[in-house]
Amino acid sequence: MSEKLIPLSSLKKRSGNENYIVEGIITKGLTILGGIPKSGKTFLALQMSTAIAMGKEFLGKRTKKGSVVYLAFEDPEEDIDARFNQFGIDKNLNINFRFGSRGNYFRLEKYIKVWKEENPDLLAIFVDTYGKYKETNTDKPNYQDDYRQASEIRELALEHGVAIILLHHMNKNCNKNSPFEAYYGTNGLPAAADNMIVLYRENIMFEGAELMITGKSIPVRNLQIRHNERMMWEQNLEEQDDGLDINIAKVINYISKEKKFNGTANELCSRLGLVIYPNQLSSLLNKNNHILSNNNVQFIRGKGKVRWLELTLKSDEGDDETMN
Template identity: 35%
Template sequence: MNTIKPFQVINGEELMDMDYKPVRYIVKNLLPQGLTILAGAPKTGKSFLALELCLSVSKGEKLWDFETTKGTVLYLCFEDNTERLQNRIYTMTDDIPSNLYFCWEVSTLGYGLEEKISLFLEEHKDTVLIVIDTFQCIRPQGADYSYGNDYKELQILKNIADKFHISILLVHHLRKQENKDYFHMISGTTGIQGASDNCFVMTEKERGSGKVKLYILGRDIEKRALELERNENNIWIKINDSLDNRKIEKDDITEIIKGYMSKNDLLIGEPIAVAKILSESSNKEISHLTLLKRLKKNANELLDNGYSFKTRRSNGKRIIEIVKIVTVEK
């Protein structure tokens, strides 16, 4: 008897008609939901950076000049003890919010860790960030360090992040060998990069200098490099951002929609019709072929300005619907 189930498939039209919520950023334009690797050599300040991130997010304060999404944070600090962590915090701040939780009880993947994380998330539904310090601490003894196993282990954490719409930051180490591609210095196989949504690599030219570069690469963030310097309170200060001096042409689709919707509460029609209306109202050429992509890319900005959009099918034709949802005072 054949028990093999067929592929679950969708066609191209169904795929293009799917609507998804905009990507949720825990740190705007820097740390989206999903699984992120933070890798660096020992004693470069990875844990101080992780703690600085936890403090900023739990308070809803900016991390450098990046806005954060305030929420509950869990820091699984498996390489520290209570005294060391307390001393570390004292050097940074004396203001610890009650929604920042710490845990030293080491659990491993496949032996209760994922269940304990899920239980915490069920009990603290406003959680936005979990930091695990470090990857090695949660790997089972005698683990197979092959590509397949690296990928499989990280997939467990990624599935949790995706299910609960949170960000999980996994602290890891770099291999000793230098490489022109800093991301290939992450210890382990490329399965670690493959399973992660984002990779942060922390490098220090001179050991103990307190100056590092943080190389950033991800699926929903722009590639960039930050120069950081640690101050007397062991807080990392952003000195430079590789994207600061780059000339960026801002997509003006939000302003175009604001202009049209200032006199209308609804814009609805097929892509070619909507593009024509917006082109005429703004005196700018808007292609119906790229309109939907631009709307999706700027969905967060549209929401911030009081507009939402969705797509649907009517009589076999794709319809775009843009609605004014609130009045946003600027």
């Protein structure tokens, strides 16, 4: 690291969307794609790989065209081939696979330079799954180990100008109101990531799901998706939201943990570190009351000179959650 200070006006500029691989979803660097077992993560990743290799839209979002490497540490060749047969697409695509269950003996840094030399247009590397790949020094999850390993993978991605997408399992009790905290292991992994994606399904027997997305340069958004007859994920436009405001997301996450808030908008802004004016927060909560309600948060706005706010987490049965 250079000791020379760089003035704000001289910082490197990023032009347009050059950092995006899948617009609004995947950027160069490290992305974590999580979901509970059997939720459809691999189908989603293979579909995304196909979109990148073809330069076609993925769930309505533009992609950059480039070659893809897919490290399939959990599935045999026959299963991957069968899934592409289900998709019903031409398999003459620039997607290259590496199979094997002993992923934790695989050194990504050893091969990525070779792959880039062989395929100069390489844009994305999928690791399915991270649990098969990661080093395990102890039986107990360790934040520093997770953060170090994830940071090293991120640096590899940025050094070679690619996106590395780690498929990762999530806890079965994943909370819809705070999904990005349910990755298996410690918070060291998401802390090092550029982007986080959660494939959330309340019931894997149903075809519908939510794709929850956030990142350092990507606003929080939810995409309603569902399986079509070819088992490909597609947007469920009948239930689609334009995107979840990050301030509303923070309020929902806070209430899901604390169960209740009763105070002024200024107090809530201060408590959550929201960079908006209190009157803007009040208007935002009022405008998005239906989203709060859909996430089991009841919102009441008081009147008078001191406009207090009351936010309460509702139970599944419709009653207020009791406070301990």
